[in-house]
Each structure stands twice: as C-alpha cells, then as structure tokens.
Amino acid sequence: MxxxxxxxxxxxxxxxxxxxxxxxxxxxxxxxxxxxxxxxxxxxxxxxxxxxxxxxxxxxxxxxxxxxxxxxxxxxxxxxxxxxxxxxxxxxxxxxxxxxxxxxxxxxxxxxxxxxxxxxxxxxxxxxxxxxxxxxxxxxxxxxxxxxxxxxILAEHPRRTAEWARTMHRALSHYRNVLDHLPWALPWRERPQLLVEESSRYAEEAFKDSLSFRLTAAELADGEHMRLLSDWAVRAREFIAARLGADGLRAADTVARLKAARDEDPSIEEAQGCWRDGKEVWEWAWGQYLVLADELLPGQPDFHRVDAFV
Structure with a gap:
C-alpha cells in the first residue's frame, strides 16, 4: 500500500x-x-x-x-x-x-x-x-x-479561589476579543467555512468553561469539571439541565449546531449567522461568570468588565 x-x-x-x-x-x-x-x-x-x-x-x-x-x-x-x-x-x-x-x-x-x-x-x-x-x-x-x-506535576485540580476566578476572566475576555475580530482576521468571504469553524471553536470554549462556575468547591477540587467534559452526552447534559436550566440547554444546543455546521458547505450569510450565534453563546457564558465574580471578586471592577484592548 x-x-x-x-x-x-x-x-x-x-x-x-x-x-x-x-x-x-x-x-x-x-x-x-x-x-x-x-x-x-x-x-x-x-x-x-x-x-x-x-x-x-x-x-x-x-x-x-x-x-x-x-x-x-x-x-x-x-x-x-x-x-x-x-x-x-x-x-x-x-x-x-x-x-x-x-x-x-x-x-x-x-x-x-x-x-x-x-x-x-x-x-x-x-x-x-x-x-x-x-x-x-x-x-x-x-x-x-x-x-x-x-x-x-500539573495534575492537581484548581481550587475555587479568587485566583481561579481571575483566570476564568482572562480566558473569557480573550475569547470575546478573538470573536469580535474574526470577521476581519479570516478570508471567510472566499471560504465561509473558516468563519464557522472559528466561531464554533470559541463558543465551545466559553461554554465549557462556564460549566465549572456552577461546581461546588469540593466538586471542582475533585475534578468533576473534567468528568463532565469527558461524558458530554449524558453526565454533562444532566448537569446543564439541573444547574443551568433551559437557557443553559439552549446554549449547549447552539454549540452542538455550530459544531455540526463545520462539516457543511455554508454560504456567506450562513457563516455570518454562525458567528452571531457564537457571540450569543459567549454572552450567556459571561453572564454565568459575573455571578462567580460577584462571589469571589467583589468590589473589583476590573474583573466585572471585559478586557478589550484597542
């Protein structure tokens, strides 16, 4: 062969x-x-x-x-x-x-x-x-x-601390900045699939990070976030329904739809729609983060806004 x-x-x-x-x-x-x-x-x-x-x-x-x-x-x-x-x-x-x-x-x-x-x-x-x-x-x-x-040496799971919350702020801020600039950074009008792929990628990252915000301190330290990500179809779905409700399930379904769209041949209009959907998932995840920030980072306005560097 x-x-x-x-x-x-x-x-x-x-x-x-x-x-x-x-x-x-x-x-x-x-x-x-x-x-x-x-x-x-x-x-x-x-x-x-x-x-x-x-x-x-x-x-x-x-x-x-x-x-x-x-x-x-x-x-x-x-x-x-x-x-x-x-x-x-x-x-x-x-x-x-x-x-x-x-x-x-x-x-x-x-x-x-x-x-x-x-x-x-x-x-x-x-x-x-x-x-x-x-x-x-x-x-x-x-x-x-x-x-x-x-x-x-990297095996220990994170603790539910202010340091961890600040790390999540940096991650979500970065995802948002990349999402904002995707329409200018990719040759997607010639190849619309590129915008779909990158929009899907960052929407999924934001959504997966947001699951950890609803874990207890004991669950986070015990690695429950990793178990949710490794059993997306059953364990994570049940967790989302129980702790994030209907809005969380809608965000999960949007991520699943964006991932499926990567294997299609989208038009320019469909790619634009996927990008907008990715932005909406990020907005939902940011709302989940703000609840965490109120708890772990009170009185720290720097961590209640998105870091946008212009």
Missing amino acids: SPGATLADPAVLLDHVCATVRVRSVQRADLVGVSFVTGSYVAGHWDRRRPSLNVYFIATAHRADDLRLELSRWWRDLAGQLAAAGWELLIDCHPYTVSQRSAAAPGGRLLTITTKVLESEHRAIRYRLPPTIGPGWCGGLRVLHGDPAEVM
Whole structure:
C-alpha cells in the first residue's frame, strides 16, 4: 500500500504523526525534554471525520524559543507530506490568535494539531501555567519522549479561589476579543467555512468553561469539571439541565449546531449567522461568570468588565 493510501485512514494518520514527533524529539533531545499527547485521541473517543491531536512539549532549559522555531519546520514538513495524502493540516493557535488559513478551497480533509512549548526552567511554578491548565492533560496522557513525572506535576485540580476566578476572566475576555475580530482576521468571504469553524471553536470554549462556575468547591477540587467534559452526552447534559436550566440547554444546543455546521458547505450569510450565534453563546457564558465574580471578586471592577484592548 502506498504511503498516501495508508495515511488516508485517520487512525493510521494520527499514529503516524505521533511516531514522527517521537522520532524527531529523540533526534533533537538537545531541545526537547518531554513530548506528549493528550485529549480525545489518547482517551479513544476522537472524531474520525475531524481528527485532532494535542501535542505538547517541555523544552530543555533556556531552549524554548529554539524549539518553537524548530517546530515551525516540523509542521511545515508534515503539512507537505499530509497534503499528498489528501489532508489539510491546521496548527491550531487558539486561544492565542487566529490560526493561519488559506483562502483557497481546501485540498482534502482537515487534521488539527494543537501544540504549545513549555519552559522547563519554570517547572517550580507549573511552567507558568494557570491552575486550570494541566489536570485535563494528566487525566489522559501518552508520553512520546522524556519523563512523565515532568508533566504530572500539573495534575492537581484548581481550587475555587479568587485566583481561579481571575483566570476564568482572562480566558473569557480573550475569547470575546478573538470573536469580535474574526470577521476581519479570516478570508471567510472566499471560504465561509473558516468563519464557522472559528466561531464554533470559541463558543465551545466559553461554554465549557462556564460549566465549572456552577461546581461546588469540593466538586471542582475533585475534578468533576473534567468528568463532565469527558461524558458530554449524558453526565454533562444532566448537569446543564439541573444547574443551568433551559437557557443553559439552549446554549449547549447552539454549540452542538455550530459544531455540526463545520462539516457543511455554508454560504456567506450562513457563516455570518454562525458567528452571531457564537457571540450569543459567549454572552450567556459571561453572564454565568459575573455571578462567580460577584462571589469571589467583589468590589473589583476590573474583573466585572471585559478586557478589550484597542
């Protein structure tokens, strides 16, 4: 079987990407202390129609920028290889910026890779990550290269504290700023699906974050948020109905509709509608956050408004 025919199978494709990262990590052990994958692929419930992979790195001390530049070459090489097998490779840059996309019609199916480089010199302060980042990784982890213990220091779940609430404020503010600017940042009039995909992405992020706002302190510390996200069809649905009510269920249904629309061929008008729907989901999530801010951040107006930098 030719390489292209083999990689046409999404399962073979993801295994191939992992193997490639493992080999290159060993070859560049001067830069890569640890490389690992997490998420639905490791858990075994990934979407074969829209495969995605979370690939993260811990750089050797003071080599993080060198690794970031090296990874740009890795992903470029991989994109060329996968294009020959009928795949478009998207390096997902959210929630930091909009990912680079071409206005040209896609050449094939989409493989999404989410990636980040952590800095080992900051190990003592959780690699400078907020308390919300890491527990989910540790709940479903496959180390490709290096010592798993370097990742497992992130396993502790966040506490229901002011620090956690401030972290959620930063996340929601960032999602809103990106959503606001999507119509100017993407060539979506030439390729409307791009606006649908990014609107769906940020609406889903805001909605999923908002579930944690209704957890008790004990539930949050025990990792209930991660369990809700891993059992979206049943456990999360029951939680939404019980604690977020009809408005929460409507927001969940909107997110589900936006995700389904990613696989369609939308018109410009339909893409605009999806963007507006994504904004509405964010507004609902912000309302949930404000209840949390009143409780944990009283008298702090900076955390009761959206940070909009202009």
